[in-house]
Amino acid sequence: MLSQWLIDIQSDDLPRLHNFATGLQRDLAAVTAGLARPWDSxxxxxxxxxxxxxxxxxxxxxxxxxxxxxxxxx
Missing domain, CATH: 1.10.287 (Helix Hairpins)
Known part of the structure:
Protein backbone atom coordinates (compact mmCIF):
# COMPACT_ATOMS: atom_id res chain seq x y z
CA MET A 1 0.00 0.00 0.00
CA LEU A 2 2.80 2.44 0.88
CA SER A 3 4.80 1.51 -2.22
CA GLN A 4 1.74 2.14 -4.42
CA TRP A 5 1.22 5.52 -2.75
CA LEU A 6 4.85 6.44 -3.42
CA ILE A 7 4.42 5.49 -7.09
CA ASP A 8 1.24 7.58 -7.31
CA ILE A 9 2.97 10.60 -5.74
CA GLN A 10 5.85 10.43 -8.22
CA SER A 11 3.36 10.50 -11.11
CA ASP A 12 1.54 13.59 -9.74
CA ASP A 13 2.63 17.18 -10.33
CA LEU A 14 3.39 18.06 -6.70
CA PRO A 15 7.11 18.79 -6.31
CA ARG A 16 7.01 19.11 -2.50
CA LEU A 17 5.45 15.69 -2.19
CA HIS A 18 8.09 14.36 -4.60
CA ASN A 19 10.77 15.45 -2.12
CA PHE A 20 8.88 13.84 0.75
CA ALA A 21 8.39 10.60 -1.18
CA THR A 22 12.07 10.53 -2.16
CA GLY A 23 13.02 10.87 1.50
CA LEU A 24 10.72 8.00 2.44
CA GLN A 25 12.15 5.81 -0.30
CA ARG A 26 15.71 6.42 0.91
CA ASP A 27 14.91 4.66 4.17
CA LEU A 28 11.89 2.60 3.21
CA ALA A 29 12.85 -0.28 5.51
CA ALA A 30 12.81 1.97 8.59
CA VAL A 31 9.55 3.63 7.56
CA THR A 32 7.88 0.26 7.00
CA ALA A 33 9.17 -1.08 10.32
CA GLY A 34 7.95 2.05 12.11
CA LEU A 35 4.48 1.60 10.70
CA ALA A 36 4.32 -2.15 11.31
CA ARG A 37 5.70 -2.41 14.86
CA PRO A 38 3.18 -2.60 17.71
CA TRP A 39 5.11 -0.37 20.12
CA ASP A 40 5.35 3.40 20.22
CA SER A 41 7.20 6.07 22.17
Missing amino acids: GAVEGHVNRIKMLKRQTFGRAGFRLLRKRVLLS
Whole structure:
Protein backbone atom coordinates (compact mmCIF):
# COMPACT_ATOMS: atom_id res chain seq x y z
CA MET A 1 0.00 0.00 0.00
CA LEU A 2 2.80 2.44 0.88
CA SER A 3 4.80 1.51 -2.22
CA GLN A 4 1.74 2.14 -4.42
CA TRP A 5 1.22 5.52 -2.75
CA LEU A 6 4.85 6.44 -3.42
CA ILE A 7 4.42 5.49 -7.09
CA ASP A 8 1.24 7.58 -7.31
CA ILE A 9 2.97 10.60 -5.74
CA GLN A 10 5.85 10.43 -8.22
CA SER A 11 3.36 10.50 -11.11
CA ASP A 12 1.54 13.59 -9.74
CA ASP A 13 2.63 17.18 -10.33
CA LEU A 14 3.39 18.06 -6.70
CA PRO A 15 7.11 18.79 -6.31
CA ARG A 16 7.01 19.11 -2.50
CA LEU A 17 5.45 15.69 -2.19
CA HIS A 18 8.09 14.36 -4.60
CA ASN A 19 10.77 15.45 -2.12
CA PHE A 20 8.88 13.84 0.75
CA ALA A 21 8.39 10.60 -1.18
CA THR A 22 12.07 10.53 -2.16
CA GLY A 23 13.02 10.87 1.50
CA LEU A 24 10.72 8.00 2.44
CA GLN A 25 12.15 5.81 -0.30
CA ARG A 26 15.71 6.42 0.91
CA ASP A 27 14.91 4.66 4.17
CA LEU A 28 11.89 2.60 3.21
CA ALA A 29 12.85 -0.28 5.51
CA ALA A 30 12.81 1.97 8.59
CA VAL A 31 9.55 3.63 7.56
CA THR A 32 7.88 0.26 7.00
CA ALA A 33 9.17 -1.08 10.32
CA GLY A 34 7.95 2.05 12.11
CA LEU A 35 4.48 1.60 10.70
CA ALA A 36 4.32 -2.15 11.31
CA ARG A 37 5.70 -2.41 14.86
CA PRO A 38 3.18 -2.60 17.71
CA TRP A 39 5.11 -0.37 20.12
CA ASP A 40 5.35 3.40 20.22
CA SER A 41 7.20 6.07 22.17
CA GLY A 42 4.10 7.90 23.35
CA ALA A 43 4.87 7.58 27.05
CA VAL A 44 8.41 8.85 26.60
CA GLU A 45 7.19 11.76 24.48
CA GLY A 46 4.69 12.63 27.22
CA HIS A 47 7.44 12.83 29.83
CA VAL A 48 9.67 14.91 27.55
CA ASN A 49 6.76 17.28 26.87
CA ARG A 50 6.09 17.61 30.62
CA ILE A 51 9.73 18.40 31.37
CA LYS A 52 9.85 21.01 28.59
CA MET A 53 6.72 22.65 30.01
CA LEU A 54 8.28 22.83 33.48
CA LYS A 55 11.45 24.28 31.97
CA ARG A 56 9.49 26.96 30.11
CA GLN A 57 7.61 27.92 33.27
CA THR A 58 10.83 28.59 35.18
CA PHE A 59 12.75 30.21 32.31
CA GLY A 60 14.59 33.31 33.52
CA ARG A 61 13.44 32.90 37.12
CA ALA A 62 15.32 29.96 38.48
CA GLY A 63 18.32 27.80 37.94
CA PHE A 64 18.87 24.12 37.40
CA ARG A 65 18.33 23.24 41.09
CA LEU A 66 14.70 24.41 41.08
CA LEU A 67 14.02 22.79 37.70
CA ARG A 68 15.44 19.49 38.98
CA LYS A 69 13.30 19.71 42.11
CA ARG A 70 10.12 20.41 40.12
CA VAL A 71 10.81 17.54 37.72
CA LEU A 72 11.43 15.08 40.54
CA LEU A 73 8.38 16.20 42.53
CA SER A 74 5.90 16.24 39.67
